[in-house]
Amino acid sequence: MAVPLKERSPAPPKAPPTPAHRTARRKALLHWIAVHSLGVAAALFFVLPFVFVVLTSLMGSQQTLTRDLIPTTWEWGNYTKVLDTPGFLTWWRNTLVYAGLGTVLTVVSSLPVAYALAKFRFRGQRLAMMLVISMMMLPPQVIIVPMYLFWAKELDLAGSLWPLIIPMAFGDAFAIFLLRQFLLTIPNEYLDAARVDGCGELRILLKVILPMAKPGIAAVALFQFFFAWNDYFGPQIYASENPAAWTLSYGLESFKGAHHTDWNLTMAATVLVMAPVILVFFFAQKAFVEGVTLTGVKG
Amino acid sequence: MTTYTLRSKRRRAALRTAAFLSPWLIGFSVFFAYPLISTVYFSFMRYDGIRPPVFDGLDNWTYVFNDYPLFWPAVQNTLWLVLVAVTCRVAFGLGIGLLITKIKTGAGVFRTLFYLPYLAPPVAATLAFVFLLNPGTGPVNSILESFGISAPGWFTDPTWSKPALTILAVWGIGDLMVIFMASLLDVPKEQYEASKLDGASPWQQFRFITLPNISPIILFAVVTGVIQAMQYYTQPLVAGKVASGVIGGSGQQFEPGYPDKSTLTLPQIIYNAGFQRFDYGAAAVIALVLFGLSMLFTAFLMRSRGGLIRVGD
Numbered sequence: 001m002a003v004p005l006k007e008r009s010p011a012p013p014k015a016p017p018t019p020a021h022r023t024a025r026r027k028a029l030l031h032w033i034a035v036h037s038l039g040v041a042a043a044l045f046f047v048l049p050f051v052f053v054v055l056t057s058l059m060g061s062q063q064t065l066t067r068d069l070i071p072t073t074w075e076w077g078n079y080t081k082v083l084d085t086p087g088f089l090t091w092w093r094n095t096l097v098y099a100g101l102g103t104v105l106t107v108v109s110s111l112p113v114a115y116a117l118a119k120f121r122f123r124g125q126r127l128a129m130m131l132v133i134s135m136m137m138l139p140p141q142v143i144i145v146p147m148y149l150f151w152a153k154e155l156d157l158a159g160s161l162w163p164l165i166i167p168m169a170f171g172d173a174f175a176i177f178l179l180r181q182f183l184l185t186i187p188n189e190y191l192d193a194a195r196v197d198g199c200g201e202l203r204i205l206l207k208v209i210l211p212m213a214k215p216g217i218a219a220v221a222l223f224q225f226f227f228a229w230n231d232y233f234g235p236q237i238y239a240s241e242n243p244a245a246w247t248l249s250y251g252l253e254s255f256k257g258a259h260h261t262d263w264n265l266t267m268a269a270t271v272l273v274m275a276p277v278i279l280v281f282f283f284a285q286k287a288f289v290e291g292v293t294l295t296g297v298k299g
Numbered sequence: 300m301t302t303y304t305l306r307s308k309r310r311r312a313a314l315r316t317a318a319f320l321s322p323w324l325i326g327f328s329v330f331f332a333y334p335l336i337s338t339v340y341f342s343f344m345r346y347d348g349i350r351p352p353v354f355d356g357l358d359n360w361t362y363v364f365n366d367y368p369l370f371w372p373a374v375q376n377t378l379w380l381v382l383v384a385v386t387c388r389v390a391f392g393l394g395i396g397l398l399i400t401k402i403k404t405g406a407g408v409f410r411t412l413f414y415l416p417y418l419a420p421p422v423a424a425t426l427a428f429v430f431l432l433n434p435g436t437g438p439v440n441s442i443l444e445s446f447g448i449s450a451p452g453w454f455t456d457p458t459w460s461k462p463a464l465t466i467l468a469v470w471g472i473g474d475l476m477v478i479f480m481a482s483l484l485d486v487p488k489e490q491y492e493a494s495k496l497d498g499a500s501p502w503q504q505f506r507f508i509t510l511p512n513i514s515p516i517i518l519f520a521v522v523t524g525v526i527q528a529m530q531y532y533t534q535p536l537v538a539g540k541v542a543s544g545v546i547g548g549s550g551q552q553f554e555p556g557y558p559d560k561s562t563l564t565l566p567q568i569i570y571n572a573g574f575q576r577f578d579y580g581a582a583a584v585i586a587l588v589l590f591g592l593s594m595l596f597t598a599f600l601m602r603s604r605g606g607l608i609r610v611g612d
Contacts, residue, residue, distance in 0.1 A: 032403065032404075035398065035401045035402055035403075036402065036404065038398055039398060039399075039402050039405075039409050042395060042398060042409075042413065043409060043412045043413070045470070046412050046413050046415065046416055046470065047412055047415075049416070049424075049427055049428070049431055049470065050415070050416075050427075052427075052430075052431055052438045053427045053430070053431075056430065064436065065436055066436060067436055067441040069438050069441065109322035109323075109326075110322070110323075112319040112320075112322065113319060113320055113322055113323040115319060116316055116319035116320050117320075120312075120315075120316050120319070122312075122313065122316045126610055128320070128323075129610045130601055130610055131327060131331075132323070133597065133600070133601055133608060133610070134594065134597055135327065135331050137526050137593055137594075137596075137597040137600070138331070138590070138593060139529065139530040139532075139566055139589055139590075139593055140530075141530070141532065141565075141566035141569045141570065141586060141589065142335070142338065142569075142586045142587075142589055142590045142593070143330075143331070143334035143335055143337075143338060143586070144569065144570075144573065144582075144586070145334075145337075145338060145341055145569075145573050145579050145582050145583055145586065146333070146334040146337030146338055146341065147330070147334050148573075148574075149337075149348070149579075150334070153348075167326065167329075167330050169322070170322050170323065170325045170326030170329065170330065171322040171323035171326045172326075176323060201315055201319070226418065229420060230420040230421055230422070232421060232422050232532075232533040232536075232537070233532055233533065233566075233570075236570075237570075237574065248420075249420055249421070249422045249423075249533075250422075252420075252422050252423060252426065253422055253426070253537055253540065253541070256426060256541055260544060263430055266426060266430070267426075267427070267430065270423045270426050270427055273420055273422070273423045274419055274420060274423045274424075277418045277419065277420060278415060278418065281414075281415065281418055282411075285411065285414075288414075288418075289414075289477050292473075292474045292477040292478060293477060293478065293481045295474075295478075
């Protein structure tokens with residue numbers, strides 16, 4: 001299931017340079033050039049939006065109203081202005097609480113479920129798995145009316161992020177599915193050996209599965225963290241009335257509202273919201289790629 | 300004696316399974332089954348969240364289908380996005396996946412660059428695209444017009460707002476690229492070598508070896524893409540709000556779907572009906588329509604035989 005991250009081309013065969021060989025080499029070179037030009041063109045499509053956002057974030061307010069692409073004066077102070085905006089740091093803190101606490105709760109509650117679904121045999125296992133997948137595919141908006149009434153009217157928790165965090169202590173369908181896919185790749189012999197040694201299932205989960213499942217757990221943790229970091233709908237439903245509970249994603253949009261003429265400040269705020277995601281990605285590329293692969297291909 | 304121990308053993312195994320599953324069993328009942336049943340209940344009730352709910356039969360259903368002005372535009376937009384945006388995403392994702400398997404130099408750098416937009420927070424990415432595609436001063440139109448191309452109004456023009464959303468969706472292709480890349484690398488090399496000996500052209504190789512080998516993944520990408528398109532919420536909403544210039548914290552004044560209902564989607568009108576008009580009954584009806592459609596495609600993903608997601612063993 002590991003994705004080969006680098007594909008090495010085989011060493012070129014050493015043959016006497018015949019004319020046929022030379023045309024073959026010329027063809028290979030042309031092919032190389034064509035493929036890499038396409039690659040560069042595609043890279044521009046993916047990267048230029050980021051570049052323009054960063055460039056705009058460094059312009060003066062007036063210049064964003066012109067058609068210039070490159071700042072005439074580099075206004076690094078835009079970033080301090082954004083960070084000094086009342087609320088911005090609160091949104092950071094709220095987002096970290098929502099994403100951090102949510103991630104821990106999701107992993108702790110989803111791992112045993114995934115283990116049971118992957119490695120136990122019981123009646124209704126197939127049905128349980130089908131229900132997990134159905135939950136995973138369910139748009140959150142489908143059940144929002146009763147969920148909102150439940151949290152707001154029954155428990156009086158509207159205006160906070162708790163209605164979003166608490167459910168994560170009861171297993172997340174996507175996390176369960178992804179972890180189950182990962183646990184299927186762990187050979188049963190390890191578990192059987194531990195059982196023969198008299199290990200209980202909980203100890204197997206903690207001592208055998210947990211160390212081996214680290215890459216899967218890392219992938220789930222990252223996806224869950226970014227889900228919460230990027231979530232707009234949840235905070236909009238539960239926190240919109242109380243700016244003290246806003247998250248970065250929700251606050252960013254209202255930030256645009258407050259600075260509707262200052263694209264430079266809006267783009268600086270955008271960079272500040274995107275930056276952690278991109279930073280984490282550079283440290284955890286492999287876990288992401290494995291996670292995405294697990295959702296689609298194998299298992 | 301033996302039957303007794305066997306039975307108690309079984310009971311212990313069942314208890315253990317239940318214990319391991321318990322977080323999800325609670326989660327499923329409280330956060331899935333209960334709200335779903337309540338949604339069915341509310342779909343037959345007139346309820347504004349203040350006065351007690353009143354049973355009114357099928358009134359919510361006929362209201363949504365016949366008179367709710369946002370319902371059919373949202374359905375039409377969703378169909379448009381399913382047809383066009385999903386097709387573009389799958390085709391482009393496959394193309395980029397193929398390209399990355401052919402790149403020999405700097406493959407890791409290219410892959411990283413292609414993947415990054417997938418991670419960009421949707422609100423941030425949408426804000427960025429509304430700015431980039433801003434008809435007055437946005438860089439994209441500046442560049443297009445410097446080539447003498449008369450540039451469209453993108454998010455401010457009802458005919459171009461959905462293509463603009465499609466470009467945004469295609470930009471975030473990273474997940475599909477990875478899935479396609481992994482499946483392309485799994486195609487047995489021998490098949491290519493054998494066909495090469497038979498003198499197959501690259502196109503024939505793609506058509507008769509690559510495509511049949513990865514067709515389950517293409518189908519998977521299409522079906523999950525359709526489910527995603529039906530859930531499309533943050534990007535069209537934020538694009539509409541920002542492009543219209545009407546943004547406040549709660550967004551109460553915002554007429555959804557700007558420009559001219561062209562960016563309305565089903566999740567948005569659930570929000571509009573429930574949380575802006577406080578018509579929980581109508582919101583429940585739309586929610587059930589969305590649920591029905593999503594489950595139709597989910598069932599397709601899980602068909603017992605030949606399903607795209609393997610459920611059991």
